[in-house]
Amino acid sequence: MAKLSKKSVFICQNCGTSHIKWQGKCNGCGEWGTLVEELVNPKEVKSGPVLIAGKKSKPLKLTEIEVTHEDRWHIPDLELNRVLGNGLVPGAAILLGGEPGIGKSTLLLQLALQFADKKILYVSGEESAAQIKMRADRIPHDNPKLFIAAEVNLSQIIQSVQEIEPDILIVDSIQTIFSDLLDSAPGSVSQVRECAARLVRLAKETPLPVFLIGHITKEGSIAGPKVLEHMVDTVLTFEGDRHNSYRLVRTAKNRFGSTMEIGIYEMMGNGLREVSNPSEIFLSSGTESFSGISIATTMEGMRPLLIETQALVSSMAYGNPQRSATGFDLRRLNMLLAVLEKRCGFNLSKHDVFINITGGLKVEDPAVDLALVCAIISSLHDLNVPPRTAFAAEVGLSGEIRAVNRLEPRIAEAEKLGFKQIFVSSNQVSGLGKNFKDIAVKGVSKLEEVFRSVFSE
Numbered sequence: 001m002a003k004l005s006k007k008s009v010f011i012c013q014n015c016g017t018s019h020i021k022w023q024g025k026c027n028g029c030g031e032w033g034t035l036v037e038e039l040v041n042p043k044e045v046k047s048g049p050v051l052i053a054g055k056k057s058k059p060l061k062l063t064e065i066e067v068t069h070e071d072r073w074h075i076p077d078l079e080l081n082r083v084l085g086n087g088l089v090p091g092a093a094i095l096l097g098g099e100p101g102i103g104k105s106t107l108l109l110q111l112a113l114q115f116a117d118k119k120i121l122y123v124s125g126e127e128s129a130a131q132i133k134m135r136a137d138r139i140p141h142d143n144p145k146l147f148i149a150a151e152v153n154l155s156q157i158i159q160s161v162q163e164i165e166p167d168i169l170i171v172d173s174i175q176t177i178f179s180d181l182l183d184s185a186p187g188s189v190s191q192v193r194e195c196a197a198r199l200v201r202l203a204k205e206t207p208l209p210v211f212l213i214g215h216i217t218k219e220g221s222i223a224g225p226k227v228l229e230h231m232v233d234t235v236l237t238f239e240g241d242r243h244n245s246y247r248l249v250r251t252a253k254n255r256f257g258s259t260m261e262i263g264i265y266e267m268m269g270n271g272l273r274e275v276s277n278p279s280e281i282f283l284s285s286g287t288e289s290f291s292g293i294s295i296a297t298t299m300e301g302m303r304p305l306l307i308e309t310q311a312l313v314s315s316m317a318y319g320n321p322q323r324s325a326t327g328f329d330l331r332r333l334n335m336l337l338a339v340l341e342k343r344c345g346f347n348l349s350k351h352d353v354f355i356n357i358t359g360g361l362k363v364e365d366p367a368v369d370l371a372l373v374c375a376i377i378s379s380l381h382d383l384n385v386p387p388r389t390a391f392a393a394e395v396g397l398s399g400e401i402r403a404v405n406r407l408e409p410r411i412a413e414a415e416k417l418g419f420k421q422i423f424v425s426s427n428q429v430s431g432l433g434k435n436f437k438d439i440a441v442k443g444v445s446k447l448e449e450v451f452r453s454v455f456s457e
Contacts, residue, residue: 010035016189016225038184072256073209076114079265079274080107083249084234085257088168091207092256093200095174095229097214097222098238103247103267104213106135107238108170110271113141120145121166125152125176125186139271152186154179154195158202166208171199173213174228189225200231229253240267244360246281247272250301262301279306279417282359289387292379295419296371297392297410298363304406304413306390307361309368311375312354321349327357328372329364336373336395343399344447346380367404369395370423373447374454383455388420399447401425408434415439423450 010019013036017028025032072087081087084094098104105127112120113136120143124132129148136146147164151157154177161169171177177195178186185191196212203210212232214222222229229235233255240247249263265272266281275281283295283306292311297304309328316322325333333355340346353376357363371391378385392410394402403425404410414422415438426443444450 008037011038011184011189013189016193016227036188038182038188038190073118075111077111077274078276079263080111080249083236083251083257083261083263085254085261088209089233089256090209091203092234093203093210093212093232094234094236095212095214095222095232096236096238097216099216101242102238102240103265103272104238105172106139106267107249107265107272108172108211108213109135110139110141112146112168112170113139113143115168116141116143116145118143118145118167119147119164120168120170121147121149121160121164122170122172123149123151123157123160124172125150126172138269152176152178154198158198161202161206161208168209168211169199169203170211171213173215174199175215192228193225196228196231241360246275246360248300258302260301262303278303279413282307282361283417289384291382291384292375294371294375294378294385295390295414296363296368297390297414297422298365298368299406299410300361304409305361306413306417306419307363307368308358309371309375310356310358311372311379312356313348313351313376313379314354316350316352322352322354324353325355327360327362328355328368332366332369333372335397336369337376339395339397339399339447340373340376344451346377348376348380351380365404366394366402367392367410369393370401370450374450377451377455381455385454386421388418389454390414390419390422392422393425393444395447401444401446401450403428408432411436411439411441423453 010022012026012028012031012034014031014034015026015029017026019027019035022035022037026034072089074087075081096104096108109122109132112122127150129150132148147166149160174192174196175187178191179194182190182194199210199212202208216222235253237250237252238247239250245267247265247267251259251261253259264275264278266275294309296307296309298307323330323334337348337353341348355372370393373395374385374391392404392407394404396402407424407428411422415436419439421440421442423442423444426445429441429443432441442453
């Protein structure tokens with residue numbers, strides 16, 4: 001019998017498109033220099049995927065399908081519990097991506113230690129068992145049912161799952177796992193696709209919740225083929241600044257819940273601390289007020305936050321005025337400055353303007369406009385914004401104060417934190433369904449009204 005020859009193909013590491021020969025540009029995604037040669041066995045390709053549990057599915061009529069409502073598992077980590085949709089669904093495949101060193105492994109190891117009533121298998125392809133033990137000793141939790149496996153072979157991982165029969169499987173990371181069925185190197189498009197597909201099938205057939213940690217590219221997307229994100233049920237992104245201790249978990253995709261929730265953590269020496277009241281971390285604790293500072297209300301997912309906006313307006317030092325924004329869109333800042341000059345008569349063309357959103361947060365919510373404008377005028381004329389004053393409105397090109405979405409949660413958050421007044425669009429005051437007793441809701445329609453009310457004292 002003739003020996004089967006192995007076929008060489010060139011696969012794009014960005015989108016997974018196959019090419020019969022090498023070329024500089026991928027025909028699928030248009031990227032340059034992403035084609036890598038991989039060897040494929042024709043026999044293995046023709047045989048197709050192998051079922052893990054050996055079960056065959058039979059087509060059923062829609063009326064014959066019985067729906068069973070399985071209870072979600074309540075996660076001890078309340079922030080992650082909220083992001084996943086108030087619990088963990090059995091059989092769910094969850095992909096967690098983030099930059100190197102941001103804390104992805106720490107987050108899931110801490111979750112495994114907190115889940116003391118569940119048997120968990122933690123598979124690491126990047127660290128040894130001793131290194132994981134050293135990290136676990138720093139976390140103030142203990143799970144006697146936690147099993148650690150330093151393994152990169154997919155068949156060995158599946159065998160460990162069949163022997164231990166865990167309640168939850170954590171794989172760190174999917175780019176380090178390889179399958180014996182393919183000759184390509186770990187981390188290649190074909191290996192990531194095949195390993196993720198078999199682990200997802202394992203999650204659906206068992207049913208076993210599977211957490212997959214994924215690396216990201218320099219563009220910020222999860223490394224590997226885009227089909228990886230389509231195969232899993234939930235895609236989470238772990239974000240944060242290395243120079244800041246706060247981390248955000250965002251939901252990019254969730255088949256079992258909302259994609260509007262976020263979780264907030266603080267990185268500490270003994271792990272990640274859940275931040276139950278995120279507004280306090282973005283507000284200064286000092287009691288003394290300064291010019292150029294105002295408080296804005298924003299929405300991060302479904303959670304209202306109060307953030308501190310800072311502005312510094314100084315005389316122009318060079319030929320052209322400088323415009324700098326940290327955590328805010330620079331083009332929108334230029335638009336707001338043009339509105340202040342054209343509609344309100346403030347001369348800002350001979351001043352440098354610097355904007356900062358405290359806490360390392362990046363905001364795109366237009367409801368921050370009014371607070372930012374007041375901070376700029378406060379710094380320009382060295383006037384303080386009255387204490388315990390918040391803003392929640394968008395500024396239009398004609399200087400009008402426009403309405404924003406989800407106003408009532410913003411006002412309720414400001415009231416909870418002890419603010420005494422909040423400026424909103426006059427179009428939304430009459431439509432408020434709740435009466436706020438401890439905070440005065442002031443409706444304004446033009447910027448001139450805001451400046452008279454805020455800086456008249």
